[in-house]
Amino acid sequence: MKKDGIQWEIPREASRSRGLRPLVEAPFLRLPRPNLDDNTADLDRLERALAQRGITPLRFDPRTLGEMAGKVREGDFEVCPVVGREGDGWALIDVVPGASPGDVLGFALDCGTSRLAFYLVDLASGKRLAERSVPNPQIPFGEDILSRIVKARRRDGLEALQRCLINACNETTAALLSEQGRSPSDVYAFTVAGNTTMSHFFLGLDPANLCREPYIPVANHFPFYRAADLGLAIHPRALVYVFPNVGAYFGGDLIAGIVACGLHHREDLSMLVDVGTNAEVVLGNRDWLIACAGAAGPALEGGVVERGMMAAPGAIDWIRIDPGSLEPTYRVIGGGKPVGICGSGLIDLVAEMFMAGILTIQGKINTQLRSPRIVELPDGPAYIVAFADETADGMDLAVSEVDIGILLKSKAAMYTILNVITRKVGVSLQDVKHIFIAGTFGNHIDPAMAIRIGMLPDLPLDTYQGVGNTAGEGAAMLLLDRELLEVVEKLRTRITYIELNVNMELMNEFRGATFLPHTDPRLFPSVKIPERALGRGALREEWPRGGP
Amino acid sequence: MKKDGIQWEIPREASRSRGLRPLVEAPFLRLPRPNLDDNTADLDRLERALAQRGITPLRFDPRTLGEMAGKVREGDFEVCPVVGREGDGWALIDVVPGASPGDVLGFALDCGTSRLAFYLVDLASGKRLAERSVPNPQIPFGEDILSRIVKARRRDGLEALQRCLINACNETTAALLSEQGRSPSDVYAFTVAGNTTMSHFFLGLDPANLCREPYIPVANHFPFYRAADLGLAIHPRALVYVFPNVGAYFGGDLIAGIVACGLHHREDLSMLVDVGTNAEVVLGNRDWLIACAGAAGPALEGGVVERGMMAAPGAIDWIRIDPGSLEPTYRVIGGGKPVGICGSGLIDLVAEMFMAGILTIQGKINTQLRSPRIVELPDGPAYIVAFADETADGMDLAVSEVDIGILLKSKAAMYTILNVITRKVGVSLQDVKHIFIAGTFGNHIDPAMAIRIGMLPDLPLDTYQGVGNTAGEGAAMLLLDRELLEVVEKLRTRITYIELNVNMELMNEFRGATFLPHTDPRLFPSVKIPERALGRGALREEWPRGGP
Structure with missing residues (x-):
């Protein structure tokens, strides 16, 4: 798993300090052999020995009683029962005769x-x-x-x-x-x-x-x-x-992501943001957690936008534009000629176009500027990131005003969702001390750029951490720490989930957020808006579509 | 189930006073229909409604989640979930759409x-x-x-x-x-x-x-x-x-028998005796229970003895012998001519032969007595209960000294087991206030006769109650009272089980008990031994065989 971009820094004290408590274990047991004074049944004998190790209550699969008892006898009462934590009890998965269970x-x-x-x-x-x-x-x-x-x-x-x-x-x-x-x-x-x-x-x-x-x-x-x-x-x-x-x-x-980031045991107010077609956001600390999800449109994952693509070899994931020459410098994942542009590349591009004054605060391309890269295509103005002879498919890699409009709606939706969730609990975005950004996107995005376009709030950069695949991380952590089962169960019922209700109030908020960085520049004091970015009318606001 | 012989009198206050709490029930639930403010999942909705009725935690069969949710939808959220108590939780067995579950x-x-x-x-x-x-x-x-x-x-x-x-x-x-x-x-x-x-x-x-x-x-x-x-x-x-x-x-x-007799919640010291090839005995009250089982031989169930049979149509189950004429009067189950003699009939016969002086205290037939019924057969002396023209198969129905010897060993084993178990807990047989006799045998046996032959201790007759099929009774009770699950689980671990160790001490006790009624007549003060019963030498003592 790639962990470039922002540093991987997930707290794992939970499982580390307690040592391993895996979901399944197979302890070696030397059971006392039965005799007339201790003539309990074969499986009760096994159950008793496991209970002495705290592995209780034990649940048997009724269809395997005979097989399990047979293995106890096969091992002559020296066995490794394979037991797994299952809810509030333990499941007997198998019995391995002998002193070693083999791999678990x-x-x-x-x-x-x-x-x-x-x-x-x-x-x-x-x-x-x-x-x-x-x-x-x-x-x-x-x-x-x-x-x-x-x-x-x-x-x-x-x-x-x-x-x-x-x-x-x-x-x-x-x-x-x-x-x-x-x-x-x-x-x-x-x-x-x-x-x-x-x-x-x-x-x-x-x-x-x-x-x-x-x-x-x-x-x-x-x-x-x-x-x-x-x-x-x-x-x-x-x-x-x-x-x-x-x-x-x-x-x-x-939920696995929350576990992976340890959101549920942090004292500081923290946030987990999973960016995709839907933006999923969890805010809270060890005392409370609130969650919200809403459509953000597929633009941030590189979808919809014409030359957009996943962060994969051939994708431009980093761009800088010289404000004087308006010429770009970019990086291609895996090297070579570019094929397309991924979400983080798009954010860089829009942020740099904005800073270079190519884009207005309304997200329109300033066609007055003289550059061979600023062109008028059949569907409107566009900026050519790479000319045909520089691309893998021999076609201009251009990003149009339409493409940018889609991205702006996505970033506006994201910002609005972050705002809604903090307002719901009466805190301000400034109170949030850690923002974990999950997904491939989180590993590639540059928070400075995301702030410039008004997608992420204007907070100290060290607030942001890309945390990669938190879902996989959480799932793997649970394999090694069965106590997380209970944590997850509590989380599930503890999280207050807000269904995003797209009403007039939200649309007003969303409209302001479709601007670069926002209609209210006081929200982004660190973003210095270039003079020439103040230009033409705004795009048509319509909340982006998501999926379940 | 026949409940003749001794009166059926099993206490069922437990389930009666609380009303029915069956193992499985299917309550009708009108679930709130989902909406944006209450958008919990279909099965969680069902689970929540059941929890509100105290039916929790609910366990789902993972292979049926889709089917169960489908039935919730089919009933348009009006359903009868079929739930069964399973250990410390509830199993969702099925969901019946609509307002009636049908039969349960x-x-x-x-x-x-x-x-x-x-x-x-x-x-x-x-x-x-x-x-x-x-x-x-x-x-x-x-x-x-x-x-x-x-x-x-x-x-x-x-x-x-x-x-x-x-x-x-x-x-x-x-x-x-x-x-x-x-x-x-x-x-x-x-x-x-x-x-x-x-x-x-x-x-x-x-x-x-x-x-x-x-x-x-x-x-x-x-x-x-x-x-x-x-x-x-x-x-x-x-x-x-x-x-x-x-x-x-x-x-x-x-265990089902203990439940059926309510042994576990009685204040008085009580005993449950299940008579078969093995004699199984439980002694105790609501505070403690001790159990013992031992081979008694099949004689009491009508086995082994040559003309012995189960208590079924054609079996003689009741006999009286006139001490003067030595002529018998008997009853045949279902009427008609007799085929054989069942356990209770055999006990009556031996008791009556003893009282009539036909049998000595050693269990020998007094061949000195003049009666056409006392005969010498190839395998020894015998008493003819019914002559060939009175029987269903046209053959003499005779009971030999050998047959009687087998019965005496069984009755001696039974008495010894009852003695062992009471001695183990330091009480005397006189302290036992109720003795429940289970099995078909229990329904037919006359305790007065069993006392006369020294099989049951010499206690007031109202101490004894035949309780029939307590195993089936207990199993049926549990269907209607799920709280018995917990009772059974406690019983299982609470019962102290004594393995009968056939040693010299036990054999000495057994030997005395093979006599009619016992070598120590002070143990049976109510039994008046007839003069002519004091006769020849004892039978060879060997503990009867049983089975697991």
Whole structure:
């Protein structure tokens, strides 16, 4: 996982100070052999020994009683029971006869709309053995999640969407295990953090009601599944834990993110911002947490904008523009000629165009300026970042006023959401001491640039931290710290979730935020607006579209 | 169930005073419809409404989340969730859309070595709809349980023994339901009380270690099964509860019996005696319970003895002998000519032969007496109860000295066990205020006769109560009173179980008890020993055989 951009700095005191308390363990037990004075049953004997180690109450899968007792006998009462924390009790997953359980492994999965990220963890040592990210195999069903929900309504559609996810899991986990010389049957735990829709797809639950008012999930929290229930090709009785969601727009990925950033045990007021098609925001400290999510439009992830793309090789992710010559300098992920521009590149571009006076505070391109890069295209004025001979596809890489308008709506939505949530609890943005920015976006974005365009509030730069894949991080942390199960359960019920109600008041606020940096420059004292940026009329305001 | 003989008088204040608290119920819920201000998930909405009725925590079968939420929608949020108490929580068994759940039924099974007794109960009204008893289909594998355990060791033997039990369950429950015009899918609960070996067979658990020292069950308590786990043809997710056992020789049938007699909440010192091949005895009150089991031999159930039979049509179950003429008067179950003699008949016979001076205190037949009924057969002296022309098979119905010797060993074992258990806790038999005698035997036995032969202690006759099928009774009670789950769990761990150690001391005690009524007549002050009963030498003492 790339952790460039802003420094990775997630507190993990919770699990570190207490040592490992993995979700699944397999302690070696030398059970007293039965005799006439101690003739308790085989499984009760095992249960008793585990209870003496605090592993109680123990729950047996009724279909395996005979098999488990057989293994106790096979090991001649020297066994390693494989036990996993399951809610307020323990599940007996298996019994390994003899003094060593072999490997005790777990997988964490960040089940994202675009990508699936897998982490293979050794639960005995706490070591991460391998990780891999693959494209979400549902993409052929629809790039955005709304079209996948529509596909799920077709006959066998939901099954197909689930099956391709599970197949991808089985292929990737098998590859990682094989590379590490490990066996699938030694994987006893699987944790999954995804947004609400992805969690529904993963579990084969109908997402139809997620995308129509009043946006109702099938379930907000899920029982522990066993691998065989879902067709996961690991130990058939491996525990599968899917992070709960708070609502249709607030998924387990964000709960895992809160856990990863330790928001729930910080004294300072902190904020977690997950930027995507929807902006998901959590604000709070160890005493309270409030969350809000709203459509921000896909612009920040590099979607919609004509030459926009994901932060991937070939994408421009950093740009500076010389205010005199109006010539750009840029960086291409992976080097070589650029293919497109990703979210952070777009933010840099708009911020630099604004600072260079190419863009007005209304987001219009100042066509009065003399530069071969400022051109009039069929759909309006544009700025050419790279000429045809400098790009990978031999076509001009231009960003139009229309593209910029889309970005401005996204950034306005983001700023408005941050404002709404702080106002809801009667604090000011200045009271927020840490803002964690999650996602690939968070690793690439330059907060100084985001402040210049008025997307992020004008706070000291060290307030901001990019924290990468917090969903995957949280899911992996839970594998090694079962006490987080309880934390998550409390979080789920503790978080006050505000449904963003797009009304007149909000639209007024949003309108002001579509300007560069804002209609009220007092909100951005650090941004020095260039003289020539004060220009033509504003864009048409319309809140950007999101998805569940 | 026949309740002749001694009056049926089981206290049921527990469930009566509290009203019905059935194991499974299906309350009608009108859930608030979701809206933007109350947009919790479908299943969380159901869970919340159940929690408001105290039904919490709710456990979902992970494989049915989608189906359950679908039914909530199908009922347009007006539903009857079918919930069953499962340990310290509740299982969501099903959701019935609409305002009525239909029937909510349960079966209780007394899973005996010889017979299976089924009770069909309406869990909503508490009414017993039907009951039926069928022979245990395992009998062709072996009349006694030990030979079945041996059969289970063969390839697929255990599966075959389990399968025939389950098949018998499916046939009998289907017949009862069909006669009552009810549907198998409306049966949501199934409770089973059996001895430890039968519970193992029912669940497909290997009983091999039950019959060899140190006599270890696979498990002493069992998780809740679902009907589909066992192939029971009722609702596939119906809860199946198998009463726990305390050890190889102390099964769930006896725990159910304790519950049925209310031994655990009586102030007075009481005793439950279950008479079969093994005599199982529980002594105690609401503060403590001690249990003991020991082989008593099959004589008391009508086995072994040549003309012995179960208490069934054709069996002589009551006999009186005129001390002058030495002529008998008897009663045949169901009327007509006799086929054999059952346990209670045998006890009457021996008691009457003793009182008439036909039997000596050593259990020998006084061949000096002049009577056409006292004869010398190839295997020794005998008493002819019915001549060939009076019997159903046209053969003399004779009981020999050998037969009587077998019965005397059984009765001596029984008396010794009762003595051992009272001595263990430092009380005397005179302190015991109630003695409940379970089983068919208990319904037929005349305690006055049992005292005369020295099988039961010489206590006031109203101390004794025949209580019939307490195992089935307890299993049926649990269907209607889920609080008994906790009672049973406490009982299981509270009962002190004494393994009967057949040593020299015990053998001395046993030897004295093989006499009529005992070598120490002071123990039986109410028994007037006739002069002519003081006769020849004693029988060879050897503790009778039992089975696990």
